[in-house]
Amino acid sequence: MQSLSQSEFQVAFEHGAVQSVEIEPSGSRFAVKFLTLSGVAMLVQTRKSEPRLFGTVDGALRLLHKLGVRRIVLDRLEQWQPEQAKLVRRSRPDRAQALTRAAEYDRWVRTKVNASRLDPRPAMTEGEWETVRAAKRAERQALLAGKTE
Structure with missing residues (x-):
């Protein structure tokens, strides 16, 4: 059996x-097979030789429709095993x-932001803010200098 990518x-x-x-x-998913002039072929993932499997018939139909296919055979439906979907589902805890x-x-x-908006104190002037920033910058540089020694 040949294998062809989408392109x-x-x-x-x-x-x-x-x-x-x-x-x-194919278990709980669906594969796309086709008959070419040189024999039977299967749609595979782009960078792998593994079959491209779709979670639903709808997903496969949408891709095939996008590619221009208008006649599709849905065959061997008795082999579909939807209960296996739980076994195949990828977990993404990360x-x-x-x-x-x-x-x-x-x-x-x-x-x-809410706390800042609700703060009753008057806003700082630009000069006051520059003083605070300079003090914090000096403090951070002193900490970094202490770590490298």
Whole structure:
């Protein structure tokens, strides 16, 4: 069986080398197979030779429609095993942690801004602010100098 990436499939399809397109189950997902002039082929991931699997028939249909395919066979549906979806689902704890940290930071910034807006003290003059910044800068440089010694 041949394997073609999306761009290779698109070129073959545009040149009339694809005779039929079929979506078939592969566990809980769906693969795209097609018959070309030189035999059966499968749509694979761009940088790998692994089959490109879609979570839903709809996902596969959208891609094929975008590529210009208008006739598609949905075959061997009795082999579809939707209960396996839980086994295949990728866990992204790193992404969940990043989103949690981003939300916490957002809350922290909003709290600081609100506190600043509600602060009854008069605003600092530019000169006062420059004095504070200079003191903080000197303090930070002293800390950094202490660490390098």
